Amino acid sequence: xxxxxxxxxxxxxxxxxxxxxxxxxxxxxxxxxxxxxxxxxxxxxxxxxxxxxxxxxxxxxxxxxxxxxxxxxxxxxxxxxxxxxxxxxxxxxxxxxxxxxxxxxxxxxxxxxxxxxxxxxxxxxxxxxxxxxxxxxxxxxxxxxxxxxxxxxxxxxxxxxxxxxxxxxxxxxxxxxxxxxxxxxxxxxxxxxxxxxxxxxxxxxxxxxxxxxxxxxxxxxxxxxxxxxxxxxxxxxxxxxxxxxxxxxxxxxxxxxxxxxxxxxxxxxxxxxxxxxxxxxxxxxxxxxxxxxxxxxxxxxxxxxxxxxxxxxxxxxxxxxxxxxxxxxxxxxxxxxxxxxxxxxxxxxxxx
Numbered sequence: 001x002x003x004x005x006x007x008x009x010x011x012x013x014x015x016x017x018x019x020x021x022x023x024x025x026x027x028x029x030x031x032x033x034x035x036x037x038x039x040x041x042x043x044x045x046x047x048x049x050x051x052x053x054x055x056x057x058x059x060x061x062x063x064x065x066x067x068x069x070x071x072x073x074x075x076x077x078x079x080x081x082x083x084x085x086x087x088x089x090x091x092x093x094x095x096x097x098x099x100x101x102x103x104x105x106x107x108x109x110x111x112x113x114x115x116x117x118x119x120x121x122x123x124x125x126x127x128x129x130x131x132x133x134x135x136x137x138x139x140x141x142x143x144x145x146x147x148x149x150x151x152x153x154x155x156x157x158x159x160x161x162x163x164x165x166x167x168x169x170x171x172x173x174x175x176x177x178x179x180x181x182x183x184x185x186x187x188x189x190x191x192x193x194x195x196x197x198x199x200x201x202x203x204x205x206x207x208x209x210x211x212x213x214x215x216x217x218x219x220x221x222x223x224x225x226x227x228x229x230x231x232x233x234x235x236x237x238x239x240x241x242x243x244x245x246x247x248x249x250x251x252x253x254x255x256x257x258x259x260x261x262x263x264x265x266x267x268x269x270x271x272x273x274x275x276x277x278x279x280x281x282x283x284x285x286x287x288x289x290x291x292x293x294x295x296x297x298x299x300x301x302x303x304x305x306x307x308x309x310x311x312x313x314x315x316x317x318x319x320x321x322x323x324x325x326x327x328x329x330x331x332x333x334x335x336x337x338x339x340x341x342x343x344x345x346x347x348x349x350x351x352x
Contacts, residue, residue, distance in 0.1 A: 004035045004338055005320045033349060035338040036320045038076035039301035040327035042228055042253060043112060043199070045081050045274070046260035046296075053274050054085030054127060058093035058111065063100045067107050069263050074340035074348040075301045077328075079150050080108055081257075083275060084115030084126040087138065094145040101148060109331055110150035113142070114198065117158040118178035122203045125275045125295040126178070134159040139166070146170035150331060153198040155179035156189040168193045173331065176225070178203045179215055186218035190225055196330060197227030199257055200244055201236050202294070220247040226330035228255035231304035232297045233311060234286035241312040245322070253330050254304050254322040259287055261298035306346040 046052050048069040050062050058080055070078055082093050090113070097111040115126045117134040132138070134154065142149060143166065151173035154164075164174060176189055177198025182205065197204075197219040205214035219227050229244050230236055231254050236244075245252045256262065260272055261281045271280050274296065277289045287295050305323045308314040314322070328335035341350035 002029075002033045002035055002341070005317050032344045034316070034320075034342040034346075036074075036340050036342060037324040037335045037337060038339045038351070039074050039305075039323050040335055041070070041075050041078040041256050041258070041301055042327045042330065043081050043114075043255040043257045044070070044078045045083065045258060046262070047258055048263035049260050049269070051260040051272065051274055052080055052082055052093075053276075054083050054089060054115075054130065055273075055276055057085060057089040058082055058096045060096050060100045060103070063096070063108065064104075067104070071351060072348070073263065073300045073302055074342075074351055076339065076351075077106070077335070078108060079110070079112045079331075081112040081114050084118065084123070084130050086130050087141070090116075090138070091141055094141065094148050098145055098148040108150075109333070110148050112150055112153070112175075114153040115178065117152065117154050118203075119155040119157065119180045121180040122155070122178045122205070124178065124203045125277065125289060125293050127276055132158075134163060139163055142167065142172070143170055146172055151175050151196055153177040154189075154194075156181050156185050161192050164192055176204075176215065176219060180205050181215050181218075183213040183215070183218050186215040187222075190218065190222050195224060195226065197225050199235065199255065200227045200229045201240060202230065220244065224251075226251040226253050226326065228253045228257075230255055230257045230297055230299065231307045231312070232256070232286065232299040233307055235294060235297065238307070238311040238313075241308065242314075245312070245314065245318070250321060250326055251330075252322050253326045254301075254308065254319070255327075256299040256301060256304055257296045258299055259296035261287055262300055264298070266298065302342070302346055302348050309346065 047066045050065050052058050116130045149172045153175045174194040175196035175198045176194045206216045207213050219225050266281050279287050279295045305319045308319040339352045343349045
C-alpha cells in the first residue's frame, strides 16, 4: 500500500497510477510505502567523502558530487555550509557557489556562511584564528555575492544593527548561533531581523535554571524563528528534541550538519580532516576531534527522520514536515510535491 504524507491521505493520485507502472507496484504491494516530498537539508558541510571547510572551501566540483550523492538519499535540495575561513577562501567559495547556481538552478539556494562572525566562547570546532566581526571588506564581499548567500550564522556581538539591515535588505537571512548571548540580547537580535537559529542547543547558551533564560530559550519562545536541530541523538538528547518540537512546532527544522563521513561506511571511513583537525568517526560519540569536541555529524536525512519517529515521539507526518516542508518554508520556499518513496523502515526506495 502506498500512503501519501501531507498530500493524499491514503490512495495514489490518478496521474501517478496512470503514468508509472513502478508506482503501481508500490500501491498494490502488501508492504506499506510512503510518498513524501523530497528532503531538504539546510546544513551540509560535506557528504560521501567530500569536505566543505575553511581550508579548502567550496568548489563547483564538490557541490556537484555532493548533490549527486544526496539525491540517492532523497535529498534534492540542500544548503552547502562553509565554516570559519580566511577572507580568500570565503571569496573563492562564494564565487564557486554563484557559478554552480547558474549551471544548476534549484539545487541550492545559496551558501550558508557559518562563521567566522561568531563568538569565541562558542566556536566549537571552528578555527579561532579567523574569527572576526562582520564589517569592512567581508561585508562588501558578501553584499557583492548576495544572490549566492542563503543565510549567515551570527553572534549578535559580531555585527552592528546597521550592517545587519544591509544584509537583510539584500535578501540574506540571518541565523542566531555560535553565540553566548543572554536572553535579552538574543531577543533583541531576533527583533532586529534574525529569522533562523543554527543547530539548537549546540554552540549556544542555555538556561542554568528557571530564572536565567538564554539564547536557546529566546529562540524557542520566539514567534517567527525557524531553527535547525541535529537529529542524530548525539548532538541533542531525544528528550530535548521532543521539547524543541513542542515549543517550535512547525518551525522545527531537522538538519544533519553532516560531514564527509555521511553516506560512507563507518568501518572504513574512520577518520578525516575538517577545520584543520583530525576528526574521528566513532561508533558511540559521533564525529569528534582529539579533545572530544563534536565537529558535525554523519547523519543522513532518512536516518534523521527515522530517529524523530522512533526515538523523539514524532508522528510520521510531523517528522516529514520537519525534514521536507519546514526547511523550505524557513527560506521562503515551498516543497509539497511527493517525489520520494520510503519503505516501512523509512529508508529511501525510490526517487522520482
